[in-house]
Amino acid sequence: MSKIKKGKKAGxxxxxVLILIGLGSCASVVFGNRSFCEKRPHVYLTNSAKYVLISPxxxxxxxxxxxxxxxxxxxxxxxxxAWVKADETGMDIVLFNELGSAMGDLxxxxxxxxxxxxxxxxSLKPEYIVADFQxxxxxxxxxxxxxxxxxxxxxxxxxxxxxxVRSSVPGVRRILKGKNLIIxxxxxxxxxxxxxxxxxxxxxxxxxxx
Numbered sequence: 001m002s003k004i005k006k007g008k009k010a011g012x013x014x015x016x017v018l019i020l021i022g023l024g025s026c027a028s029v030v031f032g033n034r035s036f037c038e039k040r041p042h043v044y045l046t047n048s049a050k051y052v053l054i055s056p057x058x059x060x061x062x063x064x065x066x067x068x069x070x071x072x073x074x075x076x077x078x079x080x081x082a083w084v085k086a087d088e089t090g091m092d093i094v095l096f097n098e099l100g101s102a103m104g105d106l107x108x109x110x111x112x113x114x115x116x117x118x119x120x121x122x123s124l125k126p127e128y129i130v131a132d133f134q135x136x137x138x139x140x141x142x143x144x145x146x147x148x149x150x151x152x153x154x155x156x157x158x159x160x161x162x163x164x165v166r167s168s169v170p171g172v173r174r175i176l177k178g179k180n181l182i183i184x185x186x187x188x189x190x191x192x193x194x195x196x197x198x199x200x201x202x203x204x205x206x207x208x209x210x
Contacts, residue, residue, distance in 0.1 A: 040052060040111065041053045041108075041111065041112070041113050041127045041130070042127070043125075043127050043128050043131040045131070045147075045150065045152060045175070045182060045183070045198075046152075046177055046182060046198060048151070049150040049151050049152050049177065050150050051131060051146060051147065051150050051152075052146065052149070052150075053108075053111075053113075053127065053130055053131060053134065054134055054138055054142050054143070054146055055111070056086070056087070056088060056089060056090045056091060056108060056109055057088045057089075058134070058138045058139050058142040058143075059086055059087060059088060059091075059137060059138055059139070060137055060138055060139045060140070061137070062086060062087035062088070063084060063085070063086050063087075063137070063209070064084075064085045064086075065083070065084055065085075065207045065208060065209075066081065066082070066083050066084075066207060067081070067082045067083070067084055067205045067206065067207040068081055068205075068206040068207070069081065069082060069203055069204070069205055069206075070203065070204050070206075071201065071202065071203035071204075072201065072202045072203070073200070073201040073202075074200075079098070080095060080096065080097065080098070080103075081095070081096040081100075082094060082095050082096065083096075084133075084207075086133070086137070089109060090107060090108055090109025090110070091106075091107065091108045091109070091130070091133065092105065092106070092107045093105070093106045093107075093129070093133075094106075103117060103119045104116065104117030104119060105117070106126050106129060106130075108130050113126050113127050113130055132194060135173065135175065135183060135185060135194075136173075136185050136187070136192050136194060136205075137192075140154060140156050140159065140173065143173075147175060151177065152175055152176065152177055152182065153175070153176045153177075154173060154174070154175055155173070155174040155175075155176065156171070156172065156173050156174075157171070157172045158170060158171045158172055159171040159173075159187075170186045170187060170188050171186070171187040171188075172184070172185065172186050172187075173185040173187075181197050182196070182197060182198045183195065183196050183197065183198070184197065187209065188209075189208075189209060190206060190207065190208060190209065191204055191205065191206050191207075191209075192204070192205045192209065
């Protein structure tokens with residue numbers, strides 16, 4: 001139990017590490033009363049692969065749900081909670097600490113990312129959260145196009161189509177640079193496991209995804 005509590009308290013540390021990974025990106029960001037704006041939000045999935053975020057309309061299926069997040073980075077485990085609401089108009093994520101207090105609100109719509117928080121450091125880059133969310137939950141056809149544009153390949157297996165129930169085989173997405181596996185995502189009915197082999201971090205989202 002003490003390990004879980006310690007991990008929950010370190011949730012902010014993991015988010016900071018996750019968002020600082022990469023060479024930089026663009027966003028419209030608000031921290032408390034401070035704000036700045038740049039064009040075309042993007043991230044670097046590798047040191048040279050510049051992935052431009054897809055419009056919110058590219059989501060595969062709308063969601064409005066609580067998620068329990070467990071993550072691993074650098075030999076440490078972290079735990080925190082989120083409420084995620086996303087559809088074709090945009091996405092909103094509220095992050096909570098172990099006591100249920102809000103740590104920050106993130107939104108993405110109209111090609112702008114807004115992060116409102118008096119807890120997170122100003123150096124935190126929320127577009128990396130949005131990018132990972134898109135890799136998990138956006139339409140694979142659109143993702144293939146966006147990833148191809150930055151020199152990466154998306155492979156999929158076992159994904160359910162709209163109107164059909166997923167089989168017992170998990171849906172898998174694999175993102176590659178040539179033959180090198182960069183990111184692997186496995187989705188079941190109640191969990192999504194995201195593994196970034198290049199940046200060496202892993203997290204699992206638990207919720208009712210179908």
